[in-house]
Amino acid sequence: MIHPDTELRFISPEVGFGVFATKPIPRGTVVWVLCRLDKVMSVAEVDALPPAYQPIIERYAYVDSHGDYVLCWDIGRNVNHSCDPTLMGVGHDFEMAVRDIQPGEEITCEYGGLNLSGRLKCYCGSPQCRGSVSGDDVLHHWQAWDARVADSLKYAPQVVQPILGYARNPNQFWAWVHGTEQLPSNREYHAGGTSIADDVSSRPWALRGRLAGGE
């Protein structure tokens, strides 16, 4: 479930649609949670679907660390990648604002931790732009990403959290915020383990080509 102060807007033919803030969203706010309406499908379940489903799954679902496909039920599926994203993942089930987001600013996340099967061209245009993004980026950048998440996590108790209650396990988030549990590193969400695989085809989900761009 995505934060209610967001809407879908058309960006350009290359990028397609994106999600934009309609009100200020302060740093530390959880902007997306995995909720019970999001659909988690195993590779076998996706394969059992008729071929007509495949392009849509490829475009809109991401792959979690178990290799399962996650299809967001709302415009969470339309959040684009940026190499300087406004959101970063906190564990599996939460995306948090890592800076203050202004009304009209695009909500973006880091696809490098979402186990992409191929390499996507990036149009983010930020000074930190890597030009393209792949599922193995997390293995090169996890230290910086972990630090960004830790920096923003301390703001979480000071801001309004309108969607946290709809997460599958909100207490998990607070356990990480309050330090009663250690927040796992971004690295641990890499579905291929912690090694950089040369042969991506050894992963079942890697056989699927992912479309560039992001509606």
Added chain:
Amino acid sequence: MIHPRTELREVDPVIGCGVFATALISKGTIVWATDPLDRYLTPGDLKAMPARVARELLLRHTWKTKEGLYALAWDNSRFVNHSCTPNVLATDLGFEIAVRDILPGEEMTNDYANLGLQRDEHFHCARGEPGCRGEVHYPDAARLQSHWAAQVAEVLPLASTVAQPLDFLLSIDVRERLKVGAKVRERKRVPRFEPLRQAALAID
């Protein structure tokens, strides 16, 4: 699932996004059929959501079934807009059909009064096309039912003469009735891998 030759585009800032044909979709084509990934929410499910999210869903993205559930299409079909002179109409066979040829680049529209608009619901149609009713109300359905039925009846016989990329979603009975799908009996049924109604209701 919506017809594959469609895409999401911005109509204008007032109406927002809509669904457009990317190729000619001939009249008689099934442009939407319910599928295993669609969600059926109860009023309780909506009540359990943040008020703004629930309102958005109710007003914009769901339609109400005869059973009183709120149907939420999982794909772009939830963005199909209303028109008082729609090129798509719902049938009582679990699918929606093109009642006119939809040209490449033309928006696909439906009449929301025919999609379970409730007694207490009404909205303003901003299109202002010829035939636009302005305000869309609950009583429209009773008044227009025979008009819609006649349009559907006119195009149903064409179903067997045009390409039907969504025929795999239809039940064998419906396929035989429409005479669509060449090898009806040999086709595999669509796998229903999970009862989604229950998945939507299950609380972790």
